[in-house]
Amino acid sequence: MTEIGLPADVRACLFDLDGVLTPTALVHAAAWKEMFDAFLRERDGDGFRPFDPVGDYDAYVDGRPRADGVRTFLASRDIELPEGEEDDPPEAATVHGLGNRKNLLVLEKIRTEGVRPYPGSVRYVEAVRAAGLRTAVVSSSANCRDVLVSAGIEHLMDVRVDGLTILERGLRGKPKPDTFLEAAKDLGVTADQSAVFEDALVGMDAGREGKFGYVVGVDRVGQAEELRRHGADTVVTDLADLLGRRA
Ligand SMILES: O=P(O)(O)OC[C@H]1O[C@@H](O)[C@H](O)[C@@H](O)[C@@H]1O
Numbered sequence: 001m002t003e004i005g006l007p008a009d010v011r012a013c014l015f016d017l018d019g020v021l022t023p024t025a026l027v028h029a030a031a032w033k034e035m036f037d038a039f040l041r042e043r044d045g046d047g048f049r050p051f052d053p054v055g056d057y058d059a060y061v062d063g064r065p066r067a068d069g070v071r072t073f074l075a076s077r078d079i080e081l082p083e084g085e086e087d088d089p090p091e092a093a094t095v096h097g098l099g100n101r102k103n104l105l106v107l108e109k110i111r112t113e114g115v116r117p118y119p120g121s122v123r124y125v126e127a128v129r130a131a132g133l134r135t136a137v138v139s140s141s142a143n144c145r146d147v148l149v150s151a152g153i154e155h156l157m158d159v160r161v162d163g164l165t166i167l168e169r170g171l172r173g174k175p176k177p178d179t180f181l182e183a184a185k186d187l188g189v190t191a192d193q194s195a196v197f198e199d200a201l202v203g204m205d206a207g208r209e210g211k212f213g214y215v216v217g218v219d220r221v222g223q224a225e226e227l228r229r230h231g232a233d234t235v236v237t238d239l240a241d242l243l244g245r246r247a
Pocket residue numbers: 017018025028029061062063064065066069103106139140141142143144163200
């Protein structure tokens with residue numbers, strides 16, 4: 001049997017979606033930038049300080065549920081907006097209005113560009129399933145199912161905990177470990193029998209706080225050191241790098 005690079009007592013793999021299974025972290029980052037830059041320009045004029053799709057995205061938005069991303073970035077610029085309602089129109093200057101504005105942009109990009117999974121991630125997920133481990137996708141995105149379907153990989157996940165589950169079950173989003181713990185529970189395993197696969201720093205924090213058996217940092221943007229500092233047990237640039245390796 002192929003070695004899968006995990007401790008022998010790991011029974012389940014909990015995969016983040018955007019940036020781990022699919023390259024959609026870049027699509028999200030671009031949509032966030034387009035939305036925040038338009039908002040900041042309207043507010044501050046042409047001299048506005050743009051949203052940095054690497055630094056600001058990693059620190060304030062990546063991996064968090066949508067509304068938390070809006071709140072955390074605005075707080076970093078000392079901007080306060082009313083919460084508004086979840087179904088606020090995209091032009092509303094509220095937390096949910098801005099979130100909905102960004103969602104229209106992300107959906108349009110996904111529709112026009114399509115989604116292909118990372119080939120190395122597909123090979124790895126197939127290998128862990130062949131080895132008898134169970135699999136879950138654990139994403140803050142409310143668009144998780146649509147992205148899995150577009151990428152043709154929905155059938156590779158036994159359980160899905162996503163942005164909609166967070167709202168339905170009242171879970172706290174990453175950096176809290178609730179979504180990963182919920183997926184482990186749904187799979188019938190404990191946290192220490194589960195491995196977490198994440199590209200976001202808040203996902204590392206969730207892995208550490210939830211005391212998961214193993215945390216794999218997936219480095220797509222050259223932040224291996226940061227991922228380690230936030231608790232990664234190992235860092236890879238492609239999930240297939242784990243194949244043939246012992247933990
Ligand atoms: O807006 P959505 O699709 O519900 O996604 C929420 C967040 O989901 C995370 O997976 C992404 O890393 C973030 O960039 C995104 O903002």
